[in-house]
Amino acid sequence: MRLAGFGAFAAGVTLLPVLFPDNYFVTVVGVSAGLHVILAVGLNLLIGYAGQISLGHAAFFGMGAYASAILTTRHAWPSLLAMAAGLLIAGSIAWLLARPILRLRGHYLAMATLGFGIIVHVVMVQATGWTGGPDGMAGIPPLNLLGWEVDGDRRWYGVVSAAALLTIWLSLNIVDSRVGRALRAVRGSEFAAQMMGIDAAGAKTQAFVVSALFAAFAGSLFAHQQAFVSPDSFSLMVSVDLVIMVVLGGMASTFGAAFGAIALTLLNEGLVVFEDYEMLIHGALLMIVMIFLPQGLFVGLSQVGRRLSAVFYCQTEKR
Amino acid sequence: MPEQLLQFLATGVTVGSIYALVGLGFALIYNASDVVNFAQGEFVMLGAMTTVALLGAGLPLVLAAVVATLLTALVGLLLERFAIEPAAGASVVSTIIITIGAAIFLRGGVLLLWGKGFHALPPFTGDTPIRLGGATLLPQSLWVLGVTALLVALVHAFFNRTLLGKALLACSFNRNAAQLVGINVRVMLRLAYALSAALGALAGILVAPITFTSYEAGVMLGLKGFSAAIVGGIGNPMGAVAGGLLLGVLESLGAGLISSGYKDAIAFLFVLMVLFFEPTGLFGHKTAERV
Numbered sequence: 205m206r207l208a209g210f211g212a213f214a215a216g217v218t219l220l221p222v223l224f225p226d227n228y229f230v231t232v233v234g235v236s237a238g239l240h241v242i243l244a245v246g247l248n249l250l251i252g253y254a255g256q257i258s259l260g261h262a263a264f265f266g267m268g269a270y271a272s273a274i275l276t277t278r279h280a281w282p283s284l285l286a287m288a289a290g291l292l293i294a295g296s297i298a299w300l301l302a303r304p305i306l307r308l309r310g311h312y313l314a315m316a317t318l319g320f321g322i323i324v325h326v327v328m329v330q331a332t333g334w335t336g337g338p339d340g341m342a343g344i345p346p347l348n349l350l351g352w353e354v355d356g357d358r359r360w361y362g363v364v365s366a367a368a369l370l371t372i373w374l375s376l377n378i379v380d381s382r383v384g385r386a387l388r389a390v391r392g393s394e395f396a397a398q399m400m401g402i403d404a405a406g407a408k409t410q411a412f413v414v415s416a417l418f419a420a421f422a423g424s425l426f427a428h429q430q431a432f433v434s435p436d437s438f439s440l441m442v443s444v445d446l447v448i449m450v451v452l453g454g455m456a457s458t459f460g461a462a463f464g465a466i467a468l469t470l471l472n473e474g475l476v477v478f479e480d481y482e483m484l485i486h487g488a489l490l491m492i493v494m495i496f497l498p499q500g501l502f503v504g505l506s507q508v509g510r511r512l513s514a515v516f517y518c519q520t521e522k523r
Numbered sequence: 524m525p526e527q528l529l530q531f532l533a534t535g536v537t538v539g540s541i542y543a544l545v546g547l548g549f550a551l552i553y554n555a556s557d558v559v560n561f562a563q564g565e566f567v568m569l570g571a572m573t574t575v576a577l578l579g580a581g582l583p584l585v586l587a588a589v590v591a592t593l594l595t596a597l598v599g600l601l602l603e604r605f606a607i608e609p610a611a612g613a614s615v616v617s618t619i620i621i622t623i624g625a626a627i628f629l630r631g632g633v634l635l636l637w638g639k640g641f642h643a644l645p646p647f648t649g650d651t652p653i654r655l656g657g658a659t660l661l662p663q664s665l666w667v668l669g670v671t672a673l674l675v676a677l678v679h680a681f682f683n684r685t686l687l688g689k690a691l692l693a694c695s696f697n698r699n700a701a702q703l704v705g706i707n708v709r710v711m712l713r714l715a716y717a718l719s720a721a722l723g724a725l726a727g728i729l730v731a732p733i734t735f736t737s738y739e740a741g742v743m744l745g746l747k748g749f750s751a752a753i754v755g756g757i758g759n760p761m762g763a764v765a766g767g768l769l770l771g772v773l774e775s776l777g778a779g780l781i782s783s784g785y786k787d788a789i790a791f792l793f794v795l796m797v798l799f800f801e802p803t804g805l806f807g808h809k810t811a812e813r814v
Contacts, residue, residue, distance in 0.1 A: 217722070219691075238710050251616065257616055257619075304799045307802055308798055308802050309802075310554075310615055310803070311559050311615065311753065311757055312753060312757070312798055312802060312803065313797065314559070314615075314619065315749060315750065315753040315794065316794070316795055316798050318749075318791075319750070319791035319794045319795050320682060320791075321793065322746070322787060323788045323791050323792060323795075326784075326785060326787050326788035327788065329784075330782070330784040330785055330788075343748070349656055408781065410675050420731070424573050440742075440746075444623055445617075447616070447620070448620060448623075451616055451617065452536070452622055455616070480635050481631070481635065482631070483627055483628070483631025483634060484628060484631030484632055484634075484635060485631075486624075486627055486628075486631065486783075487624045487625065487626070487628025487629070487630070487631055488623030488624070488626030488628050489624075490620060490621070490623065490628075491606050491624035491625060491628065494610065494613070494617050494620050494621045494624065495606065495610045495613075496609075498610065498613045498614070498617045
């Protein structure tokens with residue numbers, strides 16, 4: 205089942221550019237959707253499986269992006285090394301922050317992560333000497349994978365798709381591992397989990413660090429793909445969008461998160477057509493989906509489908 | 524130097540009063556429904572923007588302010604009725620997203636109606652600065668302080684002296700028990716949202732002559748109000764007021780003495796520090812988790 209889902213997803217991702225070569229929605233929007241998949245799948249480990257909210261994940265996304273931007277342009281580091289440095293920085297900060305921040309619950313945790321995200325954003329805007337300030341940094345060189353330069357929409361589509369599939373595969377494996385089971389136990393009841401000998405704080409820390417690493421990885425790819433970074437791409441609204449992707453798709457489901465990421469990317473892209481009505485429709489849709497499908501589109505719709513088929517099955521049985 | 528400090532303090536208390544009012548709105552709604560309303564800042568913006576529009580339509584300031592406050596209260600009531608009530612029993616994350624959706628919706632509505640421009644209200648009583656010791660104070664600051672003090676006293680009296688206030692409080696302690704003693708919980712919830720929206724609108728109208736307002740003005744004010752409520756211990760109305768004042772003063776001191784660009788970072792760093800050492804806020808209840 206799990207492998208079948210993964211295979212179907214991989215096949216879809218591979219077939220799209222073959223069926224629609226040079227289609228704007230596949231090559232350009234597809235890259236952005238792929239980056240969002242990486243971010244949402246990572247964040248889902250924290251929100252969906254460990255049951256801990258983060259309203260500041262754009263901060264880790266930004267750390268990865270700025271680390272790549274600064275190290276490759278100003279210090280001429282090779283892009284892979286810069287990416288590794290970004291992962292190291294984001295991972296270390298997440299690890300240092302995890303214990304005090306994940307001690308908090310519910311709305312207090314939401315506040316703390318939100319505050320962290322805003323602080324990092326303010327630093328990006330204000331530390332002009334490092335980050336270029338509100339104007340951002342341009343001229344980031346293309347990603348260089350051991351001599352193979354990634355430039356052009358189609359190469360980027362390939363690289364980002366591969367990266368997204370890699371993160372989905374990693375996430376599926378983490379979820380089914382000892383750590384994943386520990387996380388689900390913690391989400392159910394932290395006390396009960398501790399009673400069974402699970403190191404709850406340790407499990408939550410692992411989820412936080414892994415999701416930060418995924419975000420920084422996406423950030424580094426984003427910086428090279430755009431060749432430009434500015435604080436706008438890592439604002440509070442981006443953090444909120446990431447949470448929406450996870451919840452929209454359906455929490456505690458890796459494919460759900462991926463689905464949510466693609467759905468929200470397409471939605472944002474599609475709403476641009478409505479210009480002045482964009483925000484109004486966006487807000488209304490969010491409310492409607494959350495009110496009527498609180499478990500998310502992916503999980504909610506598949507349940508509706510199952511119920512419908514059950515009804516259908518019962519009726520044929522009766523006959 | 525002491526004069527300068529006095530100036531920062533005066534500015535801080537003025538801004539802090541606004542945070543306190545927004546925080547009070549958060550606490551009201553949280554108490555009644557266990558929901559953190561991320562559209563609280565939009566109530567503040569809605570109050571100010573509606574007043575600006577009504578003033579432009581030729582209404583006198585006082586009437587415009589009253590109508591704008593009532594209209595915002597109506598929006599609060601509608602939010603409860605059509606977005607919160609149907610989602611009863613939803614998880615924390617779901618309700619957060621619903622209210623964020625509402626916030627985006629309201630921002631989009633205002634953008635559509637009145638555009639992206641920045642607007643200011645005229646000060647209530649002139650703009651000749653008042654000298655106070657070494658500090659100068661705008662007359663509008665006195666209005667902010669005075670009306671905030673009055674509103675806080677009213678809310679306090681409402682909860683402690685009136686039957687309606689006590690009924691609302693009962694809903695926050697135990698909804699089922701409140702229902703059993705004959706309190707109409709549904710009506711109480713709507714009342715809480717309307718009241719909270721009205722408080723937000725008043726905060727917006729009070730501060731609009733000092734800081735400009737626009738369709739996006741509610742975002743930061745809402746977040747600061749949320750911080751105030753969290754620092755005070757969420758669900759504790761007077762804690763939210765204290766939290767707001769504390770946040771305003773610290774932010775103003777930070778902006779004056781360290782760097783104005785890092786003003787927001789300083790405020791949120793303070794919030795993080797409070798949470799790291801007091802995970803349920805400064806005046807919050809220490810609750811034990813039931814297994």
